[in-house]
Amino acid sequence: MTNSALCTPHRRIKCQTCALRHLCLLGHLPGDDIDSLEQHIQHSQLIQRGKYLFFSGEPAHSLYAVHSGSVKTYLVDNAGNEQVIGFHLTGELIGLDGLDEGHHLVSARTLETSSICEIPITELMNPGGKLHGLSSRLLRIASHQLREDEEHLFWIGKYNPEQRLALFLLNLSERYQQRGFSATEFNLSMSRIDIANYLAVAGETISRMLLLLQQKGLIRVDRKLVRLDNLNGLKELVSS
C-alpha cells in the first residue's frame, strides 16, 4: 500500500455482515467462498482525502473495493498530462486493468475521506484455488468496467460539452439511485477541474455549461450540491 495510506486503524467490518454485500464483488458468492477469501481481505480501512491507493506503474498486488467515499482513477503520460478515467463510488472495484501486465495502468486517489477494502490478487487469480464462483464474478465486473469505459469513449467522441455534462450528471444520478441515494440531489465529490478533465473539456467550460443547464431550468447548482430538476430534459438534450 502506497504511503501507508491504508494503515489507519478502523473498525473492522466483515464481508458477511457488510451492508454493501449486494453491490460488492463478494455479494454473489456462496458463503463458503466468502469464508475462504474473508481472511485475506483488509476490510474497510479509512483513507483521507487526496491519498493514493496506488500509482501507475506500481506492481499490482491488490484490488481495491470502495466501501464508502469515492475515488478517481487517471492516466498520466511522461509529459505530465493527466486524463481522468473514472470516478468510483461505493461497491465498485478498482485495479482490474492491472491484472494483465501485473502492474497498474492508472493511478488511484481518494476524492474524499473514504473507506477501502483491499483484496490481494494472489487469492483471486489462483487457478488451482477453490473459488470457482469468484472468477466468473470478477469477469463480469471486468466486463462491466469495459462497458463503462466504452460509453465514456462514446461521450467524448460524439457529444458536445453541454451534452457530455448532462450524460455525466445522469450517470451519477443512476449510480446514486442504485446505491439507495437520491437520484435528483447529490454532492459532487470531485472538483470542476476533475469533471472537465474526465469529459475532455476545459475547466471554464464546465462552469459555463453548469450555468447554462441551470438557466435552462434543468438543474440547480450550489457549490458542490447539484439538483436535477428535469431528468427527461437532460435526456432529451443528449438525443438531439
Next chain:
Amino acid sequence: MTNSALCTPHRRIKCQTCALRHLCLLGHLPGDDIDSLEQHIQHSQLIQRGKYLFFSGEPAHSLYAVHSGSVKTYLVDNAGNEQVIGFHLTGELIGLDGLDEGHHLVSARTLETSSICEIPITELMNPGGKLHGLSSRLLRIASHQLREDEEHLFWIGKYNPEQRLALFLLNLSERYQQRGFSATEFNLSMSRIDIANYLAVAGETISRMLLLLQQKGLIRVDRKLVRLDNLNGLKELVSS
C-alpha cells in the same frame, strides 16, 4: 450468428494445430482444458468483408476470436451516431463487454474477409466447470482490453488530431510486429472515415494529417499502404 454470417463452410483448423495459439485465448491453457473446450468451438469460419458478427443489444451467446483478417467494433446511439471503439486483429477476442449484462454493448463487423472462431459463452462461464485455467486467462484478456480502451480515452482526451493519428499508427505498428509482420509497412484495412471516427476527428482531418505527416517525412502513404519512415519522430511528436 447474425445473418448466418459465419455459416460459410471452411477448412477446419483445430486449436491444437493452430498457428496462432500463442496469440489466442486458448494459447496458455493446459492441453486437457483445450480438449474440453475444443469441441464446442466453431473454428475459423470465413466471413466476407462488411458482414456483422453481432449487433449491439443482441443476446451475447458467444465470444469471437479473430483468426485472420480484421474487425471493427462500434457503439451506436438511438440518434444513429456511430463511435468506433476498436479495431481487432488476428488473435484478439471480441465480445467481452457483453458478458456482464448478457447482451452485446457494441456491434462488430468485418473490415475485410476474415476467418473467425466462435466460442460459446456457456462453456466459458460455467462456474462448476473444469476449466479453471480458462477463467483467469479470460480475466487477463478482459484486463488487457480495459487497458486499451483507457489508453484510447487518453488519446482522445489529451492529444490533437496529428498526435492521435501518430499514436494510432504506432499502435498498429506494434501490434503488427507482435504478429510477425513488418512494424514499418502495412495496409490499413479500415477506411479513413473509420480511422477518423475512432480518433474522434473529422474524416477530412485524417486526410490532412496523413499529408502533414508525409510532408514532415515521418510516413509515406499510398492509398491503403502506409510506411512509417521515422518511428522515433512519430513518438517525439506525441511527447511534446
Next chain:
DNA sequence: CGCCTAATTGACGTATATCAAGTTTCGTGG
C-alpha cells in the same frame, strides 16, 4: 468502360480553448 463510393483539397465559420481578471470558498492558525 462507367458508375458509385472513398478520398482529397480548399474556403469558411464557429465552438471551445486559452488567457486574464475577479470572486468565492475553505482550511489554517492566530
Next chain:
DNA sequence: CCACGAAACTTGATATACGTCAATTAGGCG
C-alpha cells in the same frame, strides 16, 4: 471566532484549431 492566504471557481474577451460545406479527383468493382 475571526483573519488570512491559497485554491477553486466564475466570468469575460479573444484567438484559433478543427469541423463543416462544397467541389474535385481517384479507385474499385460490376
